[in-house]
Every structure is written in C-alpha cells, then in structure tokens.
Amino acid sequence: MGSWRWACAGLAAILVFNLITNPGFFAIEIKQGFLYGSLVDILNRAAPTMLVAVGMMLVIATGGIDLSVGSIIAITGAIAAVQIQKSAVSWAVIESVALACVLGLWNGALVAFGGIQPIVATLILLVAGRGIAQLVTNGQIVTFTDAGLSSLGSGHFLGLPTSIGLVIGAVILIFLLVRQTALGFMIECGGASPRASRYTGINVRSVQVAVYAISGLCAGLAGLLVVAETRAADANNSGLYIELDAILAVVIGGTFLTGGRFSIIGTVFGSLMIQALSTTVLTRGVSAEWTLVLKAALVLSISVLQSGGLRGENRRRELG
C-alpha cells in the first residue's frame, strides 16, 4: 500500500466506525448561517496541528526535526497578546509572525551553518522558549478583548470557522511553493543525500534554513490561532506537546523520519486522523485519558508497518 494511503485508510476506518455506531456523528447543523457538527469540529480543532505538521513535514523531509514548535507557539501567542494591548491588530499579527520566522531562521542557522544535529539544535529553543514566553507575559496569563484578533479563532468565513480557511490557504500556498517550484525536489534531494545534492549544485544549507524558517512561520500562525481561540496567552501550556502530535501526523502521513521524501496530502490526512480519533473518543463518552494510549498504539503500529519489520525486510535506509 502506498505510503500516504495509510493515513487515508485510517481516517476512513475511524469515520466508518462512527457511521456504524453513532450516525449522529455526521449530522451538520446550520445555526445563524454557520455550520456546526462533529465533522466541522474535527476540522477546526485539527487546524493548528495541521499547520505545524506541514511545516514539520518539510523539516523532516530534509532529514531534520523541529522540536521547538510548541515553544514558538507560546512565544508568538505571548507577543500577540501583549502587543494587542497597545497597538493595532495588523501590527500585532505581523510582529508576532515575523518573530516566529526569525526563531525558525535561528534553528535553521544552527543546523545548516553550526552543523548541529537538528534534534539538539531545536532542543535549545524548546527548553529556553517557554522561559522567553513567560518573560514576555511576565509570568501571567495575558487576556485580551480585541475583536479583530479573536475573530481569527472564533470567527466564520463562508459558514466555516475562519481557522479552517486560514489553514487551507496556508497549505495550498505551501503546496504551490514546494510542488510548483524546484524547492520540494531540492528538499527531498537534500534529505536523501546531502553530499550528492551539494555536488549536483543544490545549496543544501539554504534549503535547510528555508525549511526551518517555514516551520517557524507555520508554528507562528498556529500560535495566533491558539491565542485567538482562547483569547489568552498561556506561556506554560499553549502548544504543549504539539510537536509530538505534529510528528505523529507526519509519520502517519507516510513521510519517513530518515528524510528524502514527503507527502503533503498524507500529512493533512494524518492530522485529521489524529483529531478524528480524539473527537471519537470524546463523543463515545470514553474518558479522554485513553486518547494518549491510543495515539501510542497508533505511532508504534504505523512505524512498525513502515519499517517493513513484520515481513522481515529492512527498508529503513542507513544514512552514511
């Protein structure tokens, strides 16, 4: 079975399970011109993870990993919530997203020019990032009332929550950027063999810096969505463990952690599948604690299947 189809099949399996046991799951109501229902809820709640996962996917395709996305979300949220108190919405948004991009560039520079392993390089920001976010919010949970910013999280666009529209737009933009230009190809080459790519004239370092910057940018946008939905910046908890969900979504979506190829559609389905699983657990009345156990089972079974270990073959490429 093709790599990204696992995610598709998993999502379908969860939906069919709901169709049989609880047809009400598919009900979609229109209240005051807006759509409501479990399916819309899945899309809406999956939005931040999906954004982060698509950025993470590009990083993973280069053979790297970005552990700092949760901290970038916390920092962006903190900056946005603090800036909105004293300046216009647009300025707060631009400032926080630009900062997220700079943090991504920092990660990229450490990896590309510092020659530091990605897991280590991004660990620095993962550890220090929440401290920085708390520094910005002065250790408080900063709340705000600005309608413009909160409409990003709770507003509607064409009957659907705004966040869905924003994420769809961002994913399409990234798709165009990497699949309609040579960038995606260069990312995959760089992940498959950095040395060979360099000899063929690909500037591997610039590509690496670019993917970490994109990942930072995606995390920044996700941070805005999170802060806009809750109307509060919580430096300790916003985006906590989102890197794990994002990595999970990418792996389920058929992108190998060893790098060299990626599937945007797989990652999109992967994030939807994770959220569908969580929502199903909630609507079935099973205690939410089981979600973590289910996710663990999911990661292990998908990665064992991908490794080809059950058939005794070893498809995992060794990087020299």
Added chain:
Amino acid sequence: MKPIWATIATLLALIGFCGIRYPHFLTAAVFVDLVRDNAILGIAAVGMTFAIQSGGIDLSVGAVVGFTSIVIAKLTSNLHLTGIAAGAIALVLGALFGCLQGWFIARFRLPPFLVTLAGMFLARGAAFVISMESISIEDRPLVWMASQTYFLPFLLLLLFGTAIYFSLCVPAGRYVFAVGGSRESSRLMGVPVARVEVMVYAISGFCSALAGVATTIYTSAGNSTAGTLLELDAIAATVIGGTLLTGGVGSLLGTFFGVMILGVIQTAITFEGTLNSWWSKIVTGILLLVFILIQKGMPEARRSGSVN
C-alpha cells in the same frame, strides 16, 4: 580539552559567584538541600546518560515517573500493600517497560526518539487512566523515608556509584560506548548490539521508575502529572555534563556535575528573590547552546558530525 573540565569549571564558577553574592550560600545545609532537591533529576539523568551514550534518547522518562508515582500511591492506598513492595513492583514495571521500548528499537530498527515518544504517550496515558487525582501517601515506610533528610541524597549517590562502576568496569557497560560509537563496527566485532540496546532502555526505564519512587517520597503523594518535562532537564544535564548526543562519548560523573549546575542555577534564582523561575529555563537554554558549541570543537564530534 575534555568537556567534563568545562562542566567542572562552570560548576565551580557558579558556586564561587553565588558564594560571593549571597553570604549564606556556602553552608552545608544549602548543599544538602541542593543534592536532595535534585535527586529526582539526578536519578533520571543516569538512565538518560546510558541512552544517549548508546546513540539513542529516552523521551519517556517524565511519563514513567508519573506512572510509577500513581501506581505506588494506588497500590499502597487501595490494595494496602506496604510501600516497599509497591516500590519494588513499580521498579520491575519500569524496567520491563524500558525492555519493551528497547525491543522495538532493536528489532524493527525504529528511531529511538519515535519509540520512546510512543512510550511517553503510553505511560502518561496509563497514569491518567489509573487516576487523575493526586493521592497522598500514608504508608509508614514511605513516610519514614520522606522524613529522613539524607535518604534521597544517599539513594542518588548510591545509584551514581553503581552506575559509574557498571559503565567503566563491566563489559556490558563498555559495550554501550561501543554501540554508540559505531553500531556497525560493534556488530562486526561481536558485540551483541540488540541485547545492549534492550539493556540500555531497561536501565533507563528502571532509573525513571526509581525517580518516580523518589518523587513519591519527596512529595509524599502519588500524582499522574508528576515528572512532566523532566526528560528535557535530564537531557540538558547530560549534554552539559559532556555526553555527546551522537553517542559513544560521555561520562556519568559529568552528568552528576551537569545536574548540580542546573540545581545551583535554581538555588541562585531562589536566593536572588526578585528573579522569576522562568530565568532558569532561559539560562539552561543558553548553557545548552554553549556546551553544544564546545562539543562541536571536539575531534570526536567532528569525526561523527554531519556531512555539512
């Protein structure tokens, strides 16, 4: 220069700085507290050091601490087991859990961080399923241990002593370095690579469970959220202690000093009074960066470094 000297120099400089700045810093009581308050981190860092030396990483540490803590509380309060038996059961569970992770890593050649990530979800989820509530400990042996100031420092030093002996003087301990240095060469030289990997994660699982026991004693309560993000501090302490994240190089003694550095920073922030706890995260991040850059300058790191 070996990075452990940089670690020792940093620790001495920090202690010296604090000793000059805060008149009551250089007292025995402060140092006993320093070791006692960081015993949990130190115990977890021992397992993490083995995992990182073998070229892997263990992200499940904090979750296993939470799981062990709630299991002990549940066993003593609901099943009325004595604290000693509950602790022993928890340690066995931790080691078995580590074994299972090691088996997945060795058998299917999965990346350690992915498997232990799943392990983290599993252990934390299982802890939440057992109980979301914090359960206070009334078991007599555990309460006695909590009342003894020197019990946790003793446990920490005993573990470090045993681990250092194992790491330096027992063949299995040396194999960890061999596998971390080059998995393929070790295999060709006849090192039982898969068994070493399973052993490493079993040790890490055992240490995490022991850290969970220490947490239960230290807080006199079982809590399923205990140990959240503990793995990050353990990784930071290990790296600051001079263990290469690429594997094959490092020392437990360095890790001990790394733990003490993190502890001194925390203590200094408490002494300062006006500084907030988030500064410790920022300082830890900066130290991590500095030590990673020092490691980059080492010949061992250059040899096994990235292709860039």
